[in-house]
Amino acid sequence: xxxxxxxxxxxxxxxxxxxxxxxxxxxxxxxxxxxxxxxxxxxxxxxxxxxxxxxxxxxxxxxxxxxxxxxxxxxxxxxxxxxxxxxxxxxxxxxxxxxxxxxxxxxxxxxxxx
Amino acid sequence: xxxxxxxxxxxxxxxxxxxxxxxxxxxxxxxxxxxxxxxxxxxxxxxxxxxxxxxxxxxxxxxxxxxxxxxxxxxxxxxxxxxxxxxxxxxxxxxxxxxxxxxxxxxxxxxxxxx
Numbered sequence: 001x002x003x004x005x006x007x008x009x010x011x012x013x014x015x016x017x018x019x020x021x022x023x024x025x026x027x028x029x030x031x032x033x034x035x036x037x038x039x040x041x042x043x044x045x046x047x048x049x050x051x052x053x054x055x056x057x058x059x060x061x062x063x064x065x066x067x068x069x070x071x072x073x074x075x076x077x078x079x080x081x082x083x084x085x086x087x088x089x090x091x092x093x094x095x096x097x098x099x100x101x102x103x104x105x106x107x108x109x110x111x112x113x114x
Numbered sequence: 115x116x117x118x119x120x121x122x123x124x125x126x127x128x129x130x131x132x133x134x135x136x137x138x139x140x141x142x143x144x145x146x147x148x149x150x151x152x153x154x155x156x157x158x159x160x161x162x163x164x165x166x167x168x169x170x171x172x173x174x175x176x177x178x179x180x181x182x183x184x185x186x187x188x189x190x191x192x193x194x195x196x197x198x199x200x201x202x203x204x205x206x207x208x209x210x211x212x213x214x215x216x217x218x219x220x221x222x223x224x225x226x227x228x229x
Contacts, residue, residue: 042118
């Protein structure tokens with residue numbers, strides 16, 4: 001499978017715990033995006049990486065959230081001290097450089113905070 | 115007022131019907147206009163995109179953009195049960211650094227096509 005992959009697909013955690021999600025983009029896609037989707041809503045942009053550089057962060061990304069892409073390949077999104085409001089689907093997307101604009105989405109990680 | 119407004123439905127139609135899905139937007143800086151389809155518990159997949167005002171057709175799907183009215187539509191002809199999904203309109207907004215765009219999505223319209 002050469003699509004965007006995300007791990008885990010589903011995470012249940014207790015309030016106050018830390019969680020980390022992983023995204024593996026399509027090979028050679030240097031642009032990577034994280035979005036968050038809550039029930040009944042469309043995805044909302046969180047952050048953008050070009051290679052290993054984090055170039056844009058949404059104000060939705062509070063201090064408890066941190067994202068990395070250390071070698072310009074896979075990316076991780078960590079949420080510290082989770083809150084019930086963090087329950088959502090976290091989607092990763094990737095895109096090649098150049099004129100193509102299409103962002104290819106992964107299947108998402110569904111986070112449930114109890 | 116949100117930047118992108120989309121009626122969440124739900125919308126239920128019989129097989130073979132013509133489906134019309136719509137979004138309005140307020141930000142003139144949006145560049146590309148897209149429709150994504152999302153099946154339950156899956157990531158969105160791109161169906162169609164347009165850049166300028168006018169129509170674009172791809173098989174049973176037609177995307178329409180009216181920039182003067184800030185209105186976009188997706189028409190599905192001869193709808194099939196396999197078209198049952200949530201349809202999300204999305205619009206691209208330039209990111210300050212890096213020469214890329216972020217997508218701003220509508221809420222999505224849940225469509226059911228009944229056999």
